[in-house]
Amino acid sequence: MWAEALQFCQQHVPTMYNQLNEEYTAYRSAPVTKPPMIIIREAKEFEISGDYRRAIDRYLQLSLECLNDANLLRRSWIRATELAKKFLPRPQAICVLKEVGKMLDGIKCYADAATMHYQANMQEEALHSWVKGGIWDEAMQVAQKLGPE
Secondary structure, eight states, X not given: OHHHHHHHHHXXXXXXXXHHHHHHHHHHHSOOOSOHHHHHHHHHHHHHHTOHHHHHHHHHHOOTTTOOOHHHHHHHHHHHHHHHHHHSOHXXXXXXXXXXXXXXXXXXXXXXXXXXXXXXXXXXXXXXHHHHTTOHHHHHHHHHHHOOO
16 A cells, blocks of 8 residues: 555655655554564465455565564565566556565565566666676676666
């Protein structure tokens, strides 16, 4: 739902975008009060019931602060992007991809982060993730597309 609100605000009320983005950042950084496995269970229940936006929001609530399992975080966040690409309008799905790309970079899952950045049409960020991960073939291909800059 946040991705939808941010996208709408950016398009229709750009003067309020920074304020809304700050509120979203505060929401995301607020401590999670539920155990991570309950959040994951709720996300799966929302998926089953067809409430994909709430499922995505639940998966994105997970962070390294509440769940010290990078692999489970990675799988949960990637699941959020899969749902977003399948069930959200493209602009909202791109917002999810961008967010997950940053989150994956934060846990050093550089290949996955680069994929998210690339799918969100953020080639420079994808390039940086591939370089940080030492994934040179993909980095070279994108660097050649971006040109001599």
